[in-house]
Amino acid sequence: MSLPPEDDATAGRQPTEAGGAGGRLRIDRLRRRADFLRAAQAARRTTPGFLLQARSRAAGEHDPSAARVGFTCSRKVGNAVARNRARRRLRAVARAVLPVAGRPGWDYVLIGRPGTTAGMAYETLLGDLIAALERIHGPRR
């Protein structure tokens, strides 16, 4: 119930993006195993619903104006239906949050957890991802 501010921030961001000179932040998908392994060596943040890993890419790896995001739901999450549902909810959360709170040139990996990722309230996932991104971006830079 304390989450309407987030909705207002998302809603208020869109006109500025539409009118902004640089356009919205582009989000590409992370697909290669090597990228996942590099992200796993970097900063991480645990929340009840997921695990977030993030790193700033080295020069020349990818388009520096875009952010990238990947999703991992292993067999520990459950059967195929449970894994698909967890990954889709994480994707929905990332699509809502990353254009606002993400940074260009960064890779993010969201890892699903058994039970909670598919079960907990959507607003809680949104808030947790925003808070986790702030904690990771905060101390550095």
Added chain:
RNA sequence: GCGGGCGGCCGGAUGACCGCGACGCCGCGGGCCGGUCCCGCGGCUUCGAGGAAAGUCCGGACUCCACGAAGCGACGGUGCCGGGUAACGCCCGGCGGGGGAAACCCCAGGGAAAGCGCCACAGAGAACAGACUACCUCCGGCCUGCCGGGGGAAAAGGUGAAACGGUGGGGCAAGAGCCCACCGCGGACCGGGCAACCGGGACGGCACGGCAAGCCCCACCGGGAGCAAUGCCGCAUAGGGAUCUCGCGCCGGGCUGAUCGGGAAACCGAUAUCGCCGGCAGGGCAGCUUCGGCCCGAGAGAUCCGGGUUGGCAGCCAGACCCCGUCCGCAAGGGCGGGGCGAGAGGAAUGGUCAUCCAGGGGGGCGACCCCCGGACAGAAUCCGGCUUACAGGCCGCCCGCGCGC
């Protein structure tokens, strides 16, 4: 109404906003000489998980490899009969056996007189025919109940899952299918059925245990691998190696060339021969053109090894497809006619949030009703036909039994 059995079907509904994937259309930009061509972006319409998509237990389609469209062997599988099917280990109908009061349900159900093997413990004996104990009778001995010997007979045997058919009667010294009745067994033959099989049965006098999901025999089936198959394009590395085939059209190099005889061939022998050396013979030496043949390199093709790429396209979704009607068939199913299009991704799309309703559970209230919780099993990956396994709840039809009413 209650209880039971069988078959079929559904497996939340509607709507809103923000998103995802695909086909098509439109617009913009770029590539191209150009294009109904290709790429990117945006908009719109339409479509977008299942009855099991699952397990991978079978059968096919399709593709590649091997090959003689063959035979034999090994290995694996199937196994009552008839039918259905592209095919099947599936389905339908029937037979036999078993369960149930019934509707109905269940069964890996060929062959044990082709052969081998096994049958623990117990028991006299475990597979085929007899030995042992006990039985009857005769003789002999002695402390009259036993011992020894001869003969008869195959009924009896604390067992065991299974034991020289069972019960009763006659008969006998005691007995025995020795004889009789019933039951069981084998059974020529007869009748019905396409068949499995069913019914009857002269006669035999009883001879033929179980296990083949032990080996095996018989009949039938099976070449191997799998869409990460396979084909094409691009990038990149090496511009490699091995083997085989074709083949002298171009180029380079080498060998060879007349006649006769022998020989499988290599080759051997004889005769003839342009120029030079040589007096002659024998012998030796050198050279050119054209044409023909052979070999090697080179060339073309195939396979393998080594090395490189991890990008794109095709395969990839109209099919043994679905629905309706009709005809044949008991049925599975098949014929004909009409209508329909129902996902095609590629580290992989179906998501998020909300509202109302429909099922379900809990609580409150006499009640209308209110509040809370909350959607079973489960996610396409080349495609079909089956099987098996998981599954909240609900709907429809038929049948059996019991009770009540008319």
Added chain:
RNA sequence: GGGUGAUUAGCUCAGCGGGAGAGCGCUUCGUUCACAUCGAAGAUGACAGCGGGUCAAAUCCGUUAUCACCCA
């Protein structure tokens, strides 16, 4: 997509048609002032689940579950 193997006591394993076993561990007793060692005694399983064939199944057959491994 295709294939192979395993599941037996708390742990590691043997057993391949008729008795369910070994080592370690556990409990009790003895030895010692006490502990370890050592000695003696004892407990422990529905042989992964279900169904089937056999007189009889851990063993044979089918199926299900879980785990491990191999090939492309």
